[in-house]
Amino acid sequence: MTSPQEHPLPPLGEDDRETALRRLQQAYAEERISHKEMDERLDQVLTAQTHSDLASALASLPEEHPGTTSTIAAAGGRIRRGGAWRVPRTLKVGSAYGRVRLDLSRAIIEYPVVDIELQLATGGAAITVPRDAVVDVEDLRTGWKDLRYKPRRHSLADGPTIRISGTMGFGRLRIRHAWR
Structure with missing residues (x-):
């Protein structure tokens, strides 16, 4: 065995x-x-x-003051974030006619919980989360296509929790964990 x-x-x-x-x-x-x-x-x-x-x-220290909410929006075209970018405590992403690509694998995540609120009409979205992240999609509503996400079998407890909420109209959301 x-x-x-x-x-x-x-x-x-x-x-x-x-x-x-x-x-x-x-x-x-x-x-x-x-x-x-x-x-x-x-x-x-x-x-x-x-x-x-x-x-x-x-342990026993007060939680950090939550950062301000940041918003990324576009009427058309692509929204892309990748590399070593600083992730706010709450990130709102809105797009009417474009694709969204958020890569959190090398991002600077300073909060134990990050909320990502999606408001997407058409066009798909892809989110890459850190390898050790825990993903919560309970508050996400999809319209046309189902969510594609396969949780990790062996979850590592040290990573951040990424809570994804909002609505997806006619696109598909794909979430994957980074390889490293």
Whole structure:
């Protein structure tokens, strides 16, 4: 009998560490943690090897202030975002006659939950989420074609939750997890 193939967790990146440091600094500036506690948690963040280590250093801190809502809209043509772009806490995407392509695989995601609201009349959409992301499509309404999404078998708990909502008119939404 063979054991299931193990998927290694993505490495802890400097962006993850910087986000954690920013949260600590904000909590200290708001006098939510003492100077001693700040020093202890800074040491934890700087020596963290995994996302779980970072999470324990940030435990009991208040949630980050939600970012503003960003909107991307086009009457026709394509909407594309890819590479190392900063994903807001809430992203609204609207298109009347075009295709939408959102690639979050290399994006800078600073929030544990990202809401993407789609308002698409015609034209399809493709969203690539990080390998370790959890995708929630419960509030998405499709009109003409069904959603194409196959959840990962072995979900990794360290990734962000991507909640996709809104309406799709005559196009199809395809969601896939990044390979790496």
